[in-house]
Amino acid sequence: MFLGALNAEEKKAFLQIAHHFAWSNDDFSDAQKEVIATYCLEMQIEDIDYKADQFDLKATLGVFKQKEHQKIVLLETMALAMADRLTHLEALHEGERAVLDTMIQSFGLKPNLARIYADWTKAMLVLTDQGKNLIAL
Template identity: 55%
Template sequence: MFLNLLNREEKVAFLEIAHHIAWSNDDFSDTQKNIIATYCLEMQIEDIQYDRNDEQSFNLSKTLAKVTNPRSQRIMLLESMALVFGEHVSHLDNIHKEEKRVIDEMIQAFALSKSHAIIYAEWTKAMLSLSTQGRALIEL
C-alpha cells in the first residue's frame, strides 16, 4: 500500500527483508509468494533472487541499517506485518517465532516501540480483512 513511496534502494532492501521473513520458518507458502508478487507490482520492480542458504549474501542487520529514513522504516515494518498476518494469524504473539524474531529485530533496529508493533499489527489485520471483504464483494 505504501511501498511505492520507497526509493529504489529501499525497495530492494524491503524485498530482501520480505523474503527473509517468508523463509524464516522454512515454509515459503503460496500466500507469502502472492504477497511478495503484489509487493513487486506495487513497487514496479522485478523480484530479487534470495538464497536462504547463503548467509554470505544476506545479513538482516546490515540490510536494516541501510534504511535510515524514519518514514521508510515505518513503511517497511507496516508492510512486513502484512506478510506475517497474511496467513490468517490473529495476534502478534501467535506468529511463528522466527518471523517474530525478524519483526522484533526490525523494531529494535528502527528504534521503534512495542506499541508501534501492536498498532501496526492491528491496522494491518483490519486492512487485510477489508481487502478480503472487497474481493468477496466483487464476486457477489
C-alpha cells in the first residue's frame, strides 16, 4: 500500500527483508508467497532471487535512511507477519519475532509501534477479504 514511496534500491532491499522474514521460520507459506507477489505488483518490479546464506539483515536495514521509509518497511512487513491469520504478535515464530525485533531496534522505533501496526494490518486484511467477497457476489 505504501511501497511506492520507496526508491529502487529500497524496493529491492525490502523484498530481501520480506523473503528473509518469510523464511525465518523455515516455512514459506502460500499466504506469504501471495503477499510477496502483491508487493512486487505494487512496486512494479520483478521478485528477487533470495539467498539466505548471503543475506545480512542489519546491512539491508541500513539502506533505509528516512524514518518514514523505515516505518513503511515495518508496516508492510506486518502484512507478511499476519498473512497466516495470526491473531496477535506473540503467536509469531521466534525467528519471525527476532527479525521484527532487529528491525525495530535498528530503526530506533518504539516496540509498541509493532503492536499498533499489527492491529492495523489485521483490520486491513479483514477489509481486503470483505472486498474480495463483495466482488465474488
